[in-house]
Amino acid sequence: MQMGFYFDQSRCTGCCACQVACKDWHDVPAGDEKWMRVLYSEKGRFPNVFVAYLASACWHCAAPICADACPADAISKRENDGIVLVDPEKCLGKDDCGAKCLKACPYDAPQFGPEENARMHKCNFCEDRLAENKVPNCVEACPVRALDAGPMEELETKYGTGRTAEAFTWSKRTRPSVILKAKSAE
Amino acid sequence: MNHQKTVNHPDGRIVRTTSAYDCGGRCPLRLHVKGNQILRVEGDDAPEPNQLRTCLRCRAYKQYVHHPDRFLYPQKRVGKRGEGKFERISWDEAYDTFIRQLDRIKATYGNSAILLATGGGYLASLHQGGLAASRLLNQYGGYVTHYGNISSEGAVWASLTQYGSVMVGHSREDMMNSKLIILWGWDPARMISGTNTMYHLIRAKENGAKIIAIDPRYHDTAATLAHQWIPVYPGTDTAVMAAMAHVMITENLHDQQFLNTYTVGFDAFADYVLGRQDGVEKTPAWAAQISGVDADTIQTLAREYATTKPAALMDCQGPARSAMGEQYNRCASTLCAMTGNVGRPGGSAGGGLMGIPVGHMFRQSAIPPGKNPFEADGPNVKGTLDIRMRVKKRIHINTLWDAILEGTKGGYPSEIKMMWSMCNNYVNQIGNSNKADKALKELEFIAVSELFPTATARYADIIFPVTSAAERNDFTRPWPSGPYFTVINQAIEPLGECKSDLQIASELAERLGIEGFNPHSEEEWLKILFDNNPEYTTHIDDYEAFRQKGIHRIDLPEPIVAFRDQIKDPQNNPFPTPSGKIEIFSRRAADLDNPACPAIPKYLPTAEDRFDPLAEKYPLQLLTPHPRNRVHSELYLVPWLREVEEHRVWINSKDANARGISDGDPVQVFNGRGTVALPAFVTERIIPGVVAIFEGSWYDPDENGVDRGACANTLTRDAYSGGGACVMNTSLVEIKKVQGSA
Numbered sequence: 001m002q003m004g005f006y007f008d009q010s011r012c013t014g015c016c017a018c019q020v021a022c023k024d025w026h027d028v029p030a031g032d033e034k035w036m037r038v039l040y041s042e043k044g045r046f047p048n049v050f051v052a053y054l055a056s057a058c059w060h061c062a063a064p065i066c067a068d069a070c071p072a073d074a075i076s077k078r079e080n081d082g083i084v085l086v087d088p089e090k091c092l093g094k095d096d097c098g099a100k101c102l103k104a105c106p107y108d109a110p111q112f113g114p115e116e117n118a119r120m121h122k123c124n125f126c127e128d129r130l131a132e133n134k135v136p137n138c139v140e141a142c143p144v145r146a147l148d149a150g151p152m153e154e155l156e157t158k159y160g161t162g163r164t165a166e167a168f169t170w171s172k173r174t175r176p177s178v179i180l181k182a183k184s185a186e
Numbered sequence: 187m188n189h190q191k192t193v194n195h196p197d198g199r200i201v202r203t204t205s206a207y208d209c210g211g212r213c214p215l216r217l218h219v220k221g222n223q224i225l226r227v228e229g230d231d232a233p234e235p236n237q238l239r240t241c242l243r244c245r246a247y248k249q250y251v252h253h254p255d256r257f258l259y260p261q262k263r264v265g266k267r268g269e270g271k272f273e274r275i276s277w278d279e280a281y282d283t284f285i286r287q288l289d290r291i292k293a294t295y296g297n298s299a300i301l302l303a304t305g306g307g308y309l310a311s312l313h314q315g316g317l318a319a320s321r322l323l324n325q326y327g328g329y330v331t332h333y334g335n336i337s338s339e340g341a342v343w344a345s346l347t348q349y350g351s352v353m354v355g356h357s358r359e360d361m362m363n364s365k366l367i368i369l370w371g372w373d374p375a376r377m378i379s380g381t382n383t384m385y386h387l388i389r390a391k392e393n394g395a396k397i398i399a400i401d402p403r404y405h406d407t408a409a410t411l412a413h414q415w416i417p418v419y420p421g422t423d424t425a426v427m428a429a430m431a432h433v434m435i436t437e438n439l440h441d442q443q444f445l446n447t448y449t450v451g452f453d454a455f456a457d458y459v460l461g462r463q464d465g466v467e468k469t470p471a472w473a474a475q476i477s478g479v480d481a482d483t484i485q486t487l488a489r490e491y492a493t494t495k496p497a498a499l500m501d502c503q504g505p506a507r508s509a510m511g512e513q514y515n516r517c518a519s520t521l522c523a524m525t526g527n528v529g530r531p532g533g534s535a536g537g538g539l540m541g542i543p544v545g546h547m548f549r550q551s552a553i554p555p556g557k558n559p560f561e562a563d564g565p566n567v568k569g570t571l572d573i574r575m576r577v578k579k580r581i582h583i584n585t586l587w588d589a590i591l592e593g594t595k596g597g598y599p600s601e602i603k604m605m606w607s608m609c610n611n612y613v614n615q616i617g618n619s620n621k622a623d624k625a626l627k628e629l630e631f632i633a634v635s636e637l638f639p640t641a642t643a644r645y646a647d648i649i650f651p652v653t654s655a656a657e658r659n660d661f662t663r664p665w666p667s668g669p670y671f672t673v674i675n676q677a678i679e680p681l682g683e684c685k686s687d688l689q690i691a692s693e694l695a696e697r698l699g700i701e702g703f704n705p706h707s708e709e710e711w712l713k714i715l716f717d718n719n720p721e722y723t724t725h726i727d728d729y730e731a732f733r734q735k736g737i738h739r740i741d742l743p744e745p746i747v748a749f750r751d752q753i754k755d756p757q758n759n760p761f762p763t764p765s766g767k768i769e770i771f772s773r774r775a776a777d778l779d780n781p782a783c784p785a786i787p788k789y790l791p792t793a794e795d796r797f798d799p800l801a802e803k804y805p806l807q808l809l810t811p812h813p814r815n816r817v818h819s820e821l822y823l824v825p826w827l828r829e830v831e832e833h834r835v836w837i838n839s840k841d842a843n844a845r846g847i848s849d850g851d852p853v854q855v856f857n858g859r860g861t862v863a864l865p866a867f868v869t870e871r872i873i874p875g876v877v878a879i880f881e882g883s884w885y886d887p888d889e890n891g892v893d894r895g896a897c898a899n900t901l902t903r904d905a906y907s908g909g910g911a912c913v914m915n916t917s918l919v920e921i922k923k924v925q926g927s928a
Contacts (some may be wrong), residue, residue: 010410011388011410012410013375013384013406013407013409013410014375014406014409015241015242015375015376015406015814016242016814016815016830016831017240017241017242017245019830020242020245020826020827021227021242021245021916022244022829023225023826024226024227024246024248024826029825030825030826030828030829031829040872042869042871044870045839045870046417046838046840046870046871046872046873046874047404047415047417047870048837049404049409049415049870051205051404051406051409052409052869067613083527136332137228140228140229141229141239141240141245142239143240143241143384143385144384144385144388144410145234145235145239145385181756184805
């Protein structure tokens with residue numbers, strides 16, 4: 001079984017409630033370390049403008065290239081639900097290792113705090129909430145219900161198999177566990 | 187007694203509560219609390235799709251309540267006034283100083299020298315700080331205060347004139363019935379406009395509604411939803427609306443039967459539109475010259491709006507926060523009537539989305555302030571449309587600083603010598619912050635009740651530290667939409683030595699020898715406020731269950747539609763206007779004999795519009811929209827919200843290129859009133875000729891007078907429109923690139 005996310009880009013207003021709720025749940029201070037990020041794209045010329053936001057967490061890839069890249073074996077994929085987890089105790093630290101996981105990841109999911117030789121942290125699918133049968137906090141936080149999470153088969157039944165969105169490229173190599181509804185220009 | 191109801195939780199306990207921000211939403215929260223610390227926030231857990239989902243602001247509630255910069259103890263000023271340097275003192279010393287100054291100023295100058303500045307910083311029933319202080323100063327012999335709401339005065343005046351009521355809104359679910367929704371100056375993605383409003387708009391679109399956004403900016407709501415964006419210059423909306431009316435009238439697309447049945451004065455408006463009054467026909471070509479919207483677009487829009495039924499024209503309050511603001515809301519309401527959309531499901535009444543008539547914040551019960559002896563010999567202003575009457579004994583909110591500087595010789599009600607300020611950050615949030623700096627340095631004494639070292643608090647001589655909503659019990663109501671009632675259940679004990687405004691006022695009353703000021707405990711007060719509000723007693727059987735759940739939802743058989751009864755059965759349900767009808771022509775407005783308040787809605791030129799000769803020097807119009815990462819200036823210091831969006835000035839690439847400005851460059855925005863420094867956001871999302879600075883960033887002038895906090899109001903005018911609207915969105919500015927950091 002593989003857990004994954006659904007993201008409806010056509011609904012996202014870029015409000016960042018997901019990002020704040022993630023920081024609140026996991027107690028991550030303000031700063032560059034963002035387990036959930038909201039990316040902004042703007043295209044076109046006035047008055048024909050196209051704007052899209054992309055919520056971007058860790059997509060808990062089927063083939064997590066970050067795990068392969070880690071020299072310390074700190075990243076692993078959980079067997080029963082496919083969640084990709086990092087053991088910060090094993091992580092060598094950003095400065096000592098050169099952030100090989102971040103360089104390998106197509107989605108910038110590995111995150112590092114501002115401290116010296118910061119250990120990697122990232123989205124853990126709110127594993128503590130998952131244990132209580134709750135969806136990740138970002139999903140519950142979305143005011144416009146643009147996010148969902150669950151077993152990939154269930155999400156596919158509900159939402160199809162969309163793999164494109166503005167500012168997102170589906171990686172054949174890593175096979176991210178996310179289904180997308182793209183936003184297109186009107 | 188702490189009334190919170192909690193459940194067991196491994197991390198401590200869960201408190202069902204809500205916040206009290208002056209926010210467009212009012213959302214149930216479940217706070218995870220351990221000891222005296224909020225650990226986490228969860229939102230509503232009602233079954234979907236009815237969850238009232240909180241936005242990012244309350245998601246960061248923990249960092250607000252527990253922010254390290256909060257005032258936890260009384261303070262006295264140690265530096266120069268405005269420098270913001272304070273030293274901890276005891277409550278005894280704070281109270282003694284305050285009372286010594288209060289008594290001295292009363293004895294020397296009289297009660298009218300005492301300015302009480304209150305506001306909407308927290309909106310609840312019992313702890314609405316301004317009311318406890320009003321009650322105290324009323325019993326102390328009186329004071330002078332302000333009139334008018336910074337946000338909504340234009341919409342209030344327009345709705346009272348047109349409908350005799352401000353309850354002009356539909357519950358948001360009704361948008362599912364609309365075939366066309368026009369967002370005219372409305373960006374609920376940022377200003378929320380009622381919990382879940384954006385969600386309901388999205389569902390309406392997914393249900394097939396066409397969405398058109400008319401706005402100088404391609405804001406986040408437009409970017410998410412709009413099939414069409416019509417960029418318009420600020421302050422010219424009414425011209426476009428008049429031209430739409432012209433198209434409808436000349437093509438006979440208006441609903442004459444509706445107008446005959448439900449309105450008065452349409453002929454006078456038609457005369458204006460057709461140029462029978464002033465010789466100027468309000469054609470699309472005429473409006474195009476003014477608004478920047480081309481004539482074909484106006485014509486198509488008018489036809490589409492007139493022929494798509496039902497259609498919801500959603501005007502808001504931002505464009506009304508301008509020098510002729512109320513005309514925009516009145517003209518919108520007039521178009522709603524011309525198309526027969528008033529009182530109809532899927533339609534709208536216009537009037538600035540003031541509110542729905544069930545569970546609205548305006549109908550919240552509150553601690554009774556009593557009467558102000560200073561206003562006893564003033565005119566009766568209840569329900570008046572004449573702003574000149576309202577400023578006989580009070581000061582229009584947007585001229586507060588001028589009133590301090592000019593006093594009675596400037597036509598203001600009194601000579602002000604001291605200010606007690608609470609529940610507001612007016613240095614920041616009303617026009618002309620540099621004038622605030624000057625005015626507040628003139629006063630003999632300033633006390634500020636506050637949680638944070640705001641731009642206003644920096645001018646205090648004495649700070650009273652106030653609790654947050656997490657530290658007290660209360661009732662709250664949704665702001666414009668609902669329908670539901672919420673409870674603030676106390677989550678933690680007051681931090682440091684913070685006290686509620688009611689407690690501060692009560693303790694001051696005791697020291698002032700005012701007997702019987704506060705006869706009730708908090709719990710007694712709450713029960714009284716509950717029992718005395720017919721809405722509570724009609725809808726809620728079980729007070730205790732209401733407190734425990736933290737919310738009472740009202741099940742509606744169908745969405746609320748403003749004026750549904752008036753439209754269904756006009757004989758038995760007149761509109762609450764003198765004529766009993768929708769007043770497109772208002773006799774009451776005509777009787778004002780004030781050219782700035784015409785009897786029918788009109789487009790009017792004003793100072794600092796885009797045709798003012800001043801535009802040669804300051805060629806850009808400034809907009810000051812709601813921020814998404816704070817509530818006005820509240821939450822400004824919260825780090826999780828700060829990082830969501832850098833404070834930058836929006837500028838079109840065309841205007842930026844002409845000035846050598848690239849995205850992210852440090853710039854200064856300036857006019858005759860001041861200069862602010864911030865980075866540029868170069869974007870295609872704003873009409874050329876207009877720049878936007880989100881309001882609420884804290885004013886912070888450096889030694890050269892450059893506002894490093896880039897408060898939008900450093901640049902705005904301290905004036906008001908004929909109907910009392912603050913004019914923040916009618917300001918001309920110029921922008922230049924600067925070296926180094928902004």
